[in-house]
């Protein structure tokens with residue numbers, strides 16, 4: 001797959017002197033859904049802002065489909081749709097007017113049928129003649145999405161598109177995103193709902209303190225960093241993990257009523273059989289057992305806390 | 313050239329104007345009428361004519377200029393300041409439009425509004441005094457050029473301003489005084505020679521003088537000088553706007 005966005009040596013220091021982006025190198029592949037994850041203040045919005053022309057970079061270059069964002073801004077920006085993180089909308093305009101305005105601004109001739117389709121897909125059709133200020137927060141968010149889609153972009157940036165949107169509409173919204181992807185649109189999203197990224201993304205990038213600390217295929221990442229845990233509910237509580245079991249990666253939980261075994265699903269031997277036979281030998285009995293797999297959220301928290309070292 | 317974008321911005325701004333059409337038109341018309349009553353009637357009864365023109369008629373071009381300058385500046389500055397204030401400017405910055413196209417949309421709309429307003433005030437004046445326009449073509453040329461120039465100027469103010477106070481301060485503290493001192497209500501020829509020289513540093517003198525010449529063929533300075541000064545100011549504003557968008561001054565983070 002070729003890349004549609006290439007970022008190299010990008011850095012941003014704000015006028016305040018704060019360095020929000022250190023040296024960023026990143027390629028976004030054509031047609032993928034890329035989830036950019038990172039804690040508050042990591043630099044996600046800043047990075048998106050630079051690519052879209054809202055933030056002046058301090059150094060580095062960005063190309064969108066081969067067009068440099070500064071020297072060839074017209075071609076680069078025509079390809080991009082942006083849904084900003086902040087709910088910034090006009091107040092007095094109608095939904096229809098503001099979405100049509102966006103299309104015109106991006107140099108596209110009128111196409112009422114297309115705008116009708118977007119509004120219907122985003123469940124905004126019955127609100128088309130309402131003033132934006134009369135809409136709820138979640139509806140405004142969808143208006144911003146409709147505006148971003150109005151000019152049929154090839155690349156769509158969604159900066160926390162689901163913040164404040166209810167569960168059902170969130171599902172609709174992700175369906176819209178999936179359809180877009182199916183039609184060949186590249187999507188870059190940020191979200192603090194990690195399970196959404198886990199659901200949607202092809203690749204995941206993690207940014208922390210202005211640095212990209214990891215970029216990986218989601219499936220690969222889940223396999224590599226995903227830990228599995230086997231929890232044994234003991235018949236009799238233990239005071240401590242018996243020394244005979246010290247070689248296994250064990251911990252006690254629930255006041256010694258549970259024995260938790262953490263293992264790596266990638267390893268050649270998981271050590272489950274050995275553990276169970278050791279337990280039988282020591283006559284430690286259990287009532288029940290259960291296994292759990294770490295989610296992307298656990299992986300993410302681990303990464304951000306331990307920094308880049310944890311990954312490679 | 314992204315003509316769809318220019319049109320989109322222009323229409324957006326015009327619909328904003330139309331939403332507040334009554335405030336936009338009624339208040340300037342009322343204040344112009346008040347000037348007529350106060351200056352035309354009160355002073356006009358003492359000064360009957362200036363350089364062969366009835367005083368009531370003499371002040372008409374000055375009054376139109378006064379409205380044109382303040383309204384153009386205020387409209388255009390508000391037009392661009394508001395998206396900065398609400399944050400919707402992000403869309404403008406991320407769109408494939410040049411600074412020239414953005415300025416065309418905003419300035420075009422602001423200028424349209426003040427030109428229409430100028431013509432309405434001209435029509436209102438006709439109710440008070442008989443008027444004769446010697447050079448209708450030049451009258452319109454000065455009207456349009458001034459509206460565009462000061463809408464550009466307002467656009468710059470709207471980008472520079474950091475709050476609503478700053479937005480108000482330039483029209484209030486600079487434009488209105490300069491217009492009053494620039495010969496709205498008198499010919500600068502009535503001033504002592506020293507003050508006549510001082511007034512030549514007031515750019516508004518050239519605008520009013522040229523505009524008045526197109527009505528009555530009387531002028532404080534040659535109409536060609538007026539035209540030249542207007543064009544110089546226009547170019548200065550254009551260069552400033554080009555620089556603003558090139559550097560992202562006050563627009564980009």
Ligand SMILES: Nc1ncnc2c1ncn2[C@@H]1O[C@H](COP(=O)(O)OP(=O)(O)OP(=O)(O)O)[C@@H](O)[C@H]1O
Nearest residue numbers: 014016018020039040041042043044045046047565
């Ligand atoms: N205009 C600005 N001037 C100075 N510093 C800024 C500016 N905008 C953002 N920052 C700083 O840059 C850093 C990155 O901000 P950014 O908005 O990119 O974070 P983010 O990853 O999007 O966070 P969040 O998840 O909260 O949206 C933060 O520390 C922020 O305080």
Ligand SMILES: [Mg+2]
Nearest residue numbers: 044045085159
């Ligand atoms: Mg953000």
